[in-house]
Amino acid sequence: MPKMNMIQALNSAMDIMLGRDPSVVVMGEDVGYFGGVFRTTDGLQRKYGEQRVLDTPISEQGIVAAAIGMGVNGLRPVAEIQFADYIYPGYDQIVSELARIRYRSASEFHAPVTIRTPCGGGIRGGQTHSQSPEAIFAHVSGVKTVMPSNPYDAKGMLIAAIEDDDPVIFFEPKRVYNGPFDGNPDQPAVPWSAHPKGEVPEGYYTVPLGKAEIVRPGSACTIVAYGTMVYVAEAAARAQGVDAEIVDLRTIAPLDVDTLFTSVKKTGRCLIVHEATRFGGFGGELSATIQEECFWNLEAPIARVAGWDTPYPHAFEWEYFPGQRRVGAALKALMEAA
C-alpha cells in the first residue's frame, strides 16, 4: 500500500476526480500554477490545464459566489479558501446562498460545491492563521461540515464530498498535514509513513460523510474528538493509563449520533475535546445531544476541553493549544468523578 501524507492524499483525491469527471474544477488563491501554499494542488494545473484548475483573485466572496454559479451551471467546483481564517468574506455567500439554493428553489437548483480550507493552530500562525470555525458552519442547515484527521480519511472523504450533491465545508486540520501530532511540539515529528492511516490506496475509494469512527476501542470512558485533537486525546489517555474509547467524529454535521450514543452508553463517561474556542463551540452541541440520550447511563458530568475563549495568540500558542496536559487533567477528573 502506498504511503501518503495528508497533502498527498488530498492531492490524489482531486487528481482522481479531475480525471474521472469532466465537470470537476479546482479553484482558489495560488492553487493553479503554484500548486497551493500548502502544495495540496501541486501538479494539477499542469495535468488538467488552466481551464479546470484555476487561480483566482484574492476574494473569498468571489470564489464562493463563482463556485455557486459554476455549480448551478453543471460543474462540480472544489474551491480552496487558503486559510479557514479567511473564509468570512465568503460567509454570506455560504450561509445565505450556497446552503439555501436547494431549499428555496424546491430542488430545481442546487450547487454541488466543496469548499476545502485548512484550519487549526500549532503552526505558529497567530490569530489569523489558526482558527477552527467549524461550529459556525455546523449551525447552518443546508451545508455538510466535515473534518478528517488523517490521510486515508482525507482522501476518501474528499472524493465523497466532491461527489456529494450537497455543499460540503471540508476542514483540513493543517497541523496534521504531515503527520499525527500528539500535542507536544518538543517531541520529534512523527511522519504519516509511520502510521497505519498513512497507508492510502492509489485509486478511487470513498469514506462516507456522516459516519464517525472509533479509532481506539475502550471501556473506561468515551473521548469525542476530531481533527488534530484525536491524536492529542490518544496520547493523553495513554499517559493517564485510561482505557478510553476514542471516537473520531470526522463529520461535524450531519452528526453520527448512533456511534456516539452506543459508545457513551457503554462507557458511562464522556470527554469532548476540540481545539476551537469553548463558549458556543461545537462541544456544547455534542454535550447536550449526548446528555439528552445517555443521561441515565452517565456516571459523571460530561466534560469539555477546548481552546480558551480568546483569539489564538501568536506568542502563547502552546499555552493556548489544548494539549496533553489539559486533556489529561480533564480525563483524570472525569475518571475520579462520582
Add this chain to the structure above:
Amino acid sequence: MAPRPRSRLHVPHPPARPGDPVDFSYVRTSPAGEMPRPEVAAPVATLAPLANELVRVLGDDHRAVGAWDPHLEPDVLQVGLRHMLLTRLFDERMQRTQRQGKISFYMRSLGEEAVSVAQAMALRPGDMLFPSYRNQGIYMVRGRPLVDLMCQLLSNTRDMCKGRQLPVMYHWKDGNIFSISGNLATQFPQAVGWAMAAAIKGQDDVACAWIGEGSSAEGDFHSAMIFAEVYNAPVILNVVNNQWAISTFQGFAGGEQATFAARGPGYGIPGIRVDGNDFLAVYAVTQWAAERARTGSGPTLIEHVTYRAAAHSTSDDPSRYRPKDEYERWPLGDPVERLKSHLVALGEWSEERHAALAKELEEHVTKSWKEATKFGTLTEGPKLDPDLMFEDVYKEMPPHLEKQRAQLRAELAAAAAERGAERG
C-alpha cells in the same frame, strides 16, 4: 489670509424631500440618437463616453433615431408593449390583493418595466437570467403562466417554492431564470460564475444579472466585476438605477460624483449608461452586450437610468421620504407610454388597440387569479403540508430532520385532537 479648508464629513442629501419642489437637475441626459454605436469587439479603452453620456433611441417626437436604433419590426415592438403592459397590470392587481390581505407582501416594478422586458427579449432563451426582486417582466417574456407566479405569491399548494420564500422570490429552472435571493446583490458574482462555466464548457450562452444602484454598494458588486474582468466572462451585469433604495437616494450608493456605468471602465469592463425607460435603447445595448459576450469579448456593465415609481414594497410608504410628484416630473417619462407613442407614430398602434389590449390582459390577470386561488390563499382553501418544511434542506433527509419532522407531526396531531375535543 483665508482659513485653511478643513475636512468635514459629507452626508449626501437628495435634491428634494417631501414638500420640496422636485429637482432632477442632477440627472444628466443626452439627446436621442447622439451616441455612436461602437463595434461589439471594440477595446474597453475606446468606450469611455458610453459610461458617462446616455444612450437614447426614442426622441421627444417618439421617433427612433441614431446608430443604436435596433430596427425592430413593429410586431416585435407590439410584443414588447404587451409584456410591459401585462407586467404593469399584474403588478397593480397583486398590489390590490395584498391590500385585501390575500397575499402577505408584494413589490411592483412600475416605471421600470422596459428594463426586464426589453432585456429578456434581446437575449436568447438559453441565456441564464439572475434577477433581483423587481424583474418580473422577464417572466412575462419567457412565458411563465401567471397562475404559477400567483401561486408563489399565495404560498399555496401549487407554490413553486413550497412555501419557503417570501412573495416575488420566484425561480424557474426550465425557463433559465435563477432563484431570487432576499440578500441583495449575491446573484451578481454568481452570474459571473455561471458565465465562467459556460466559457469552460465552450458554450455560447451568456449570463445576465440585475441589481439596484443601492446594492451596488455591496462587496458582491466588486467581486462580480473583478471575476468578470479577470476571466473575461460572458456576462451582462446590470445596475438598475431607479434613484431610490427604500429611503436613500442614489447618492448614498456613490452616485453623486460618478455614474454607476463609469465603474465599468475602472475594472476594464465597458460601461454603458442607458435610458432605462426607452425600450429600444435598452434592447439595443443588451443586444450589443450579448453579442460582445457571445463572441468572446467579455462582460459589459449597463446602468439603466430609470425611476422607481412605486413604493419599495407593500411595506413601504415613500411619501415619508420623497416628494409625491417626483414620478410625474421624471425627465425620462414612462416606458409603456413611450413605446406606445412610438408605435402610434409608426402608424402601428392606436388608442383603441391599446385599450383593447389592456382589457384583454386585465381579463387574463383576473382569470389567472381565479385559477390560482383554487389552490389556496393565505386565509382560505387547501394548505401546504408542513412536512415540506423538512424537504430539500439536503438532497436526502438526514436522520435529525426525520426526527424533527416526526416531532412536528405529533405536535400538529395533538393540536388537531384538541380542536376536535373543543368542538365536541
